[in-house]
Amino acid sequence: MNISPLQTARYEYMPKLPGMLRNGISEICVKEGNDTQSVADQEKIAALFPNTYGKKEITFEKGANTSVSKKQAVGVILSGGQAPGGHNVVCGLYDALKATDKENVLYGFKGGPSGLLEDSYIEFDDAYINMFRNTGGFDIIGSGRTKLETEEQFAVAAEVCKKHGITAIVIIGGDDSNTNAAVLAEYMAAHNTGVQVIGCPKTIDGDLKNEDIEISFGFDTATKTYSELIGNIERDCNSAKKYWHFIKVMGRSASHVALECALETQPNICLISEEVEAKKMSLSQIADQIADAVEKRAAKGMNFGVAVIPEGVVEFVPEFKALIAEINELLAGAKADEFNALASWEEKYAFIENGLSGDAMAVFAILPQNIQQQLFLERDPHGNVQVSLIESEKLFAAMVADKLAQRKAAGTYKGKFSAQYHFFGYEGRCAFPSNFDADYCYSLGYNAFMLIQYGFTGYLSKVSNLSRPAEEWIAGGMPITKMMNMERRHGEDKPVIRKALVELDGAPFRYFEERRDTWAVETCYTFPGAIQYFGPASVCDITTRTLALEKGMLK
């Protein structure tokens, strides 16, 4: 196998653990905190989780080990989208498990949660684990989006665990996967299976965060990767001075990724979906806001700029959301076949015009034709519009071009406008984890085993105090039920972990808001450069500006 010099060097990197975990299980004891309750809907959630609700938060400290010694066989699952650092969670878990007892075993279920249901697994050994230390990706066992949520699935999972003598399952995933981890933990406890379940907080989107989870892993590396690319584009743009770059960045729903990239690179424009929704902005208003910046910069001779667009923005535009709902309705059931049978776009357009309300049609009519066609042609297996496939970077560029053409005709704008488009998503999900993510993930995995060894179930592996050096990080666990509330999902009330959107009164957004008007008309670009893995801690180990602002470490 060909291995790059960086990969070889990263194999040698020793991730930093929180101080209290550094001497292994023999010197770790548990400090119990308070009983917990869910963030909302306490009675309902307590009733749904009679065996796992209300447990105490815990932290680990240096002290005499009081855990009960038993042979552990642990199964680990990677769930959902890739996020840098996933391999290190597995490595940390493996190292802790083997350091505690060489006879302990770690199984990796392949291809995500379905691997557990299909009993498709590998048993890790040193040689295999060593090939993945400090590397990006989830290819160590693969990932998948199967949801573990039904009683039937849980029964199969319990059987598979029984077959292999599995004592605990670790689920590495986002808000949905950790919600399901809590439900699985409750099932395993209620059925006296003896199987513990522990979650680990993953997602580049950064929306699995709350008073207990300071950051989900992968967010640091992914945003650093996108910020490097955006910074490079800013420099190109400021050199050539002839293009406006429209850059869409991943983040299915929340705008944390876009905001962090903006804080790192100071582009001329960064849309924040949560603000668009709060202000009930229309597509036309958003296009006008961007066109204003283009016009002001053109008046100063700067016919170039950079606009960052969060992936999920169109779903936060109220009129667009209503349009999508009408389209889904319009093509429900057999009507989709009728539509698909129409031969030309003109006929299809007439069908649409006939079926949509006047308001929805007014929004549809202002969209560029390629976006109109995307809305009708690229649909998911349920027949719904695939909003995440909408090329919003092209949509806004086209709408801005229209606005500028109108302004030119009115004589208010005399500049030139030429757009380039980019989508940064997959580029960041499997990057070599930054030192922060390498350390954080290794600690999450190591800590997950400590939770198992001390007999906890339904807990999330929690490592906090992350804006400080790793030595000062605090390791422990939090019952997942503490993060839950009831939400309506697919017509039913369900207990779920609350998704964290960008808070408009939070420090990161306020910092951005105070400066963005200047960034819009001046050229204030900053160039973060590539992630550095070797060198001074002040360059290599710092985490996101979002976290620094949230912790008051940046004003």
Ligand code: FBP
């Ligand atoms: P997770 O929530 O599972 O971590 O995945 C997030 C994400 O990377 C989003 O940013 C993106 O919209 C989505 O996954 C894409 O997923 P897929 O590659 O399965 O289409």
